Amino acid sequence: MSKEAVQHQLTDAEREAHMFALYEQVLEIEGRLIPTGLHVFGRPSEQAECADLLRMVASFDRPEIGARALPDLVAEGLTDCGLRIKDSEGRTQNEDAISEQSAIRNPQLKNPQLKERVDAIVREAIACFLRGGIDEACAWLETTARVSVEQSRSVFVLLEKIREQLQVNGELDSLSRALCGEYIEPGPGADIVQNPGILPTGRNTHAVNPYTVPSDLAFARAERVVKLLLERHAAEHGRYPQAMALVLWGLDNIKTQGEGVAQALWLLGVRPVRDAMNRVIDVEPIPLEQLRRPRIDVVMTVSGIFRDLFAATMGLLDKAVRCVAQLDEPAELNFVRRNISGQIDAENCSFDEAALRVFSNAPGNYGTNINFMVMDSQWDKDDTLAELFVTRKCFAYGRDREGRALEGREAPGAMKRALSRVEATYQNLDSFEIGVTDVDHYFEYLGGVSKAVEKQTQARPAIYVSDSLARETKVRTLSETVRLETRAKTLNPKWYEGMLKHGFRGVAEIESHVANTFGWSATADAVDGWIYTEVANTFILDEGMLARLRDLNPHSARSLVARLLEAEGRGFWEAEQEVVDRLREIFSLLEDRIEGVA
Ligand code: BEZ
Numbered sequence: 001m002s003k004e005a006v007q008h009q010l011t012d013a014e015r016e017a018h019m020f021a022l023y024e025q026v027l028e029i030e031g032r033l034i035p036t037g038l039h040v041f042g043r044p045s046e047q048a049e050c051a052d053l054l055r056m057v058a059s060f061d062r063p064e065i066g067a068r069a070l071p072d073l074v075a076e077g078l079t080d081c082g083l084r085i086k087d088s089e090g091r092t093q094n095e096d097a098i099s100e101q102s103a104i105r106n107p108q109l110k111n112p113q114l115k116e117r118v119d120a121i122v123r124e125a126i127a128c129f130l131r132g133g134i135d136e137a138c139a140w141l142e143t144t145a146r147v148s149v150e151q152s153r154s155v156f157v158l159l160e161k162i163r164e165q166l167q168v169n170g171e172l173d174s175l176s177r178a179l180c181g182e183y184i185e186p187g188p189g190a191d192i193v194q195n196p197g198i199l200p201t202g203r204n205t206h207a208v209n210p211y212t213v214p215s216d217l218a219f220a221r222a223e224r225v226v227k228l229l230l231e232r233h234a235a236e237h238g239r240y241p242q243a244m245a246l247v248l249w250g251l252d253n254i255k256t257q258g259e260g261v262a263q264a265l266w267l268l269g270v271r272p273v274r275d276a277m278n279r280v281i282d283v284e285p286i287p288l289e290q291l292r293r294p295r296i297d298v299v300m301t302v303s304g305i306f307r308d309l310f311a312a313t314m315g316l317l318d319k320a321v322r323c324v325a326q327l328d329e330p331a332e333l334n335f336v337r338r339n340i341s342g343q344i345d346a347e348n349c350s351f352d353e354a355a356l357r358v359f360s361n362a363p364g365n366y367g368t369n370i371n372f373m374v375m376d377s378q379w380d381k382d383d384t385l386a387e388l389f390v391t392r393k394c395f396a397y398g399r400d401r402e403g404r405a406l407e408g409r410e411a412p413g414a415m416k417r418a419l420s421r422v423e424a425t426y427q428n429l430d431s432f433e434i435g436v437t438d439v440d441h442y443f444e445y446l447g448g449v450s451k452a453v454e455k456q457t458q459a460r461p462a463i464y465v466s467d468s469l470a471r472e473t474k475v476r477t478l479s480e481t482v483r484l485e486t487r488a489k490t491l492n493p494k495w496y497e498g499m500l501k502h503g504f505r506g507v508a509e510i511e512s513h514v515a516n517t518f519g520w521s522a523t524a525d526a527v528d529g530w531i532y533t534e535v536a537n538t539f540i541l542d543e544g545m546l547a548r549l550r551d552l553n554p555h556s557a558r559s560l561v562a563r564l565l566e567a568e569g570r571g572f573w574e575a576e577q578e579v580v581d582r583l584r585e586i587f588s589l590l591e592d593r594i595e596g597v598a
């Protein structure tokens, strides 16, 4: 073969690899579950919303009721029955090549046509179910995709129950009964896709027994997430992080029964020990031979809600750090021990001081206030945000060697010292509904701790986020997550048109997404310039869209323009001068409009 031919072939292969990488990204965006409107209190779901939700629920295995994920059943049915599916080149693939069960789950999915076919069949099956009920949908699926009635029935029985529950809405009734001091039935608090048992809504949400956290399931799931997290970091940085800072929230640990807590335990390399009542009362080290990697030092920055809900767990996390620090193990395999003993030697401080790792607000206090500072544009230097995080969050919890509780001792020095070793920060996302640009709390916490680390180390840490609810758990960098959320939500017409149906409030939601995105520039420099360019193009520089936003909610439209100008002014976005000029002009027009209306 000639050199040119080899070169040509290589280019083709590279091109193909690039195409698949792009295709995977498109799939990822397409498959991202997003809310397509706001919930209106007291109002049952509309038909289209109901169909979307049922499809999401049906795309997960439900071992507890013996139901398999519908897309998997369809993919297997299609390939088992010998349906030959053409690949992107129009070649016919043999069954073996495409009959892997993992065709849908596998991120290396190499058969776009199969996926599209499966998606279309699942969509139609749900529509058929909503029109004609369980029997009709099962029969249709058997004929179309050779899914056995027995297997599809268990999925549709679940969907039928959910459909019924979505049609009733006792929220207003429950609220008025609650206001009269009457009894409200309890229901679990979770993500609807994770646990459809949260339906019907309008019940008194109950949490978990904090003493059972983390559950066995949460601990098992966390093992995989931590493995992916450490592998990702090692692949990009050549080694495991010497120390990490984790954000732990209360509600997330309720919904996941403690996956965040379990991830911290896995990083440290310990497992929970339970008593006869299934309460977690202690931890024990996982032997290094079993762990097959070093124990990672972990700084835990804990929300005020977590502190209030999980007092025993706060103690458990502190205990875990102390337990690991005292293991007789080589320094290169136990970063906790190495860091703590190094600090004791260098600074002549006590073990208790060097082992502080669990930090939250002062008792009775909540939040970092970084969100308020960013939203109000009240900061000038990065250091201001970093300092604010430490000031708000430097209260240490746990017990000293004599067993005395610290109960939120102010310890800024200890916190800064612990953060000064951190190389990576991390937070687990627990819900499809709330992502990193939906609320300002993600950037105030994960962005805040990352900024605090940056100040202590003079280097930006690697920042990771994982989805604990996705079918295939994925660890992404923060920048990847911001890009994904922007494409799947903020810039996605399905998302913003869903919001705009809510009029005034919908525009406020769009503006709030842009402001939260800006929060990631402010705290972590994690926003690509094109994101601001596309936001400007989509919402402001498009005359028709600008007119809609202006008519629905000129105040939020003005804030959105102001935020874009601020992003440019602070150097987060390099906009062309004519774009900046136009934005300024539009800002003035919106101001005039608001004053005229006022
Ligand atoms: C929490 O559940 O801990 C939490 C909720 C909202 C904002 C911050 C923390």
Ligand code: MG
Pocket (backbone or CB within 6 Å): 251, 252, 430, 431, 434
């Ligand atoms: Mg959440």
